[in-house]
Amino acid sequence: MKSTPILLQTQNLRTACANCSVLELCLPIGLNDSEVSRLDTLIPQRVKVKKGASLYRTADPLRSLYAVRTGFFKTCIVSLDGREQVTGFQMAGEMLGLDAISAEQHACHAVALEDSEVCPIHFHQLERLASQIPSLQHNLNKIMSREIVRDHSMLLQMGNMNADERLAAFVLNLSARMSTRGYSSRSFVLRMRREEIGSYLGLRLETVCRSIAQLRKLGLVHISARNVDILDMPQLKMFIAGCHRHGPE
Amino acid sequence: MKSTPILLQTQNLRTACANCSVLELCLPIGLNDSEVSRLDTLIPQRVKVKKGASLYRTADPLRSLYAVRTGFFKTCIVSLDGREQVTGFQMAGEMLGLDAISAEQHACHAVALEDSEVCPIHFHQLERLASQIPSLQHNLNKIMSREIVRDHSMLLQMGNMNADERLAAFVLNLSARMSTRGYSSRSFVLRMRREEIGSYLGLRLETVCRSIAQLRKLGLVHISARNVDILDMPQLKMFIAGCHRHGPE
DNA sequence: CGAACATTTGATGACCATCAAAGTGGGTGG
């Protein structure tokens, strides 16, 4: 464990959702100016999290939810006997900590995969404010629901797709999220190691490598180290729809 | 497809959460009497769903969430190329439809596995009422969060457990939920077929059979047709904690 | 009671995990 629990606090000046680059992806989406500034009051200061550091750990009491402002996180759970499962990767505009609401304590471990910055939102204050701002409550409901839909899609991948298909779906998912944030959907950089991709997809890291090689051989993507280039987006989408030969012919 | 979309409507008399046997497990938990009766007003009538019938289908517009009053459901999603994944089994006191909030339409297909009864709760009315009753909103948040935690636990099972362990975890999960509802945790009846268990666990039905045989051979459970008897609860729990020999010695 | 459906068990093979070793790249300190 080289992760350090140190959270660097920054910016005593009032933070402002209104100026945030992911305003349109995040909790305040659709709120009017006055509502946004009321939400701002729940975020006294942003918090920087160094690469490799934990934002929170399993069983930490729920204090805040966290909106990722910049950077990249993974969340993982660990079974009683130490088996680890990455449950998600979170990028700018996405929320961390939703699984803590259920038992008032975090059910997973959140680690920054690069130097990152989050907006902590005190949860009980958020609930109170949400009861006064219907669209804020609705946004929170939608964000939680979206996470449920995403998880179900992962279950489909783990239950019904082979290694190559899972990797293709993973790459396409990242691609779509990059695109939503205004980055290229064709070319981007992976923030996580092969082992973490593997854990997320229910595969070993060697299998991830082999699937990368396979997709490259098919001319669908080129992945070298952490650099991803999607060469044939339509075919890649066809690939996960099962429209490809399962035999090598 | 033999499922019929017919929903039999019953009971014009006012329904009453207050008299419901799963009041303490369901959305109204912790509400006071007056709050419960306000929630009641959102449930004009209960709906019966025959075994094999669909409560809703993928892409149906979100109208209501559904609390299961009696019976048993499965939810499943289908990929573009027709691969099916069971995403959950729901019993009395559990909510159906949470995944529809995200896109205002259902993301899965809900089918009754036995004659069942649900309480439809008009979602937009629920949101409005929840903004007036903080503990109702909090309950909804907790229920959604619990679903997220459950899904993450399923991902751990699919990603890190072998077939025998998944089946053991599945049986233990049902056992705990039966117990919560006042039924025996040691002896109960499965409502789903082997194929549905398999889909849920990311296994083929034949593998489910073999894992059942394996757990029987180890003296942990006896499963015959749909009847489950847990013979050694502590050992069964140890089993999924990885505290068992992986080789046959 | 019988037909349709569900479950069980066996035989075989595919896919992926495991073990092993070589190759690559990034960060750090000299």
Next chain:
DNA sequence: CCACCCACTTTGATGGTCATCAAATGTTCG
């Protein structure tokens, strides 16, 4: 700035687990 080192990645060889195909047995319900 370069070289070294360590962590990460890639590729190969082998075996185990689970999927597939097949056939027999059991169960349910009209």
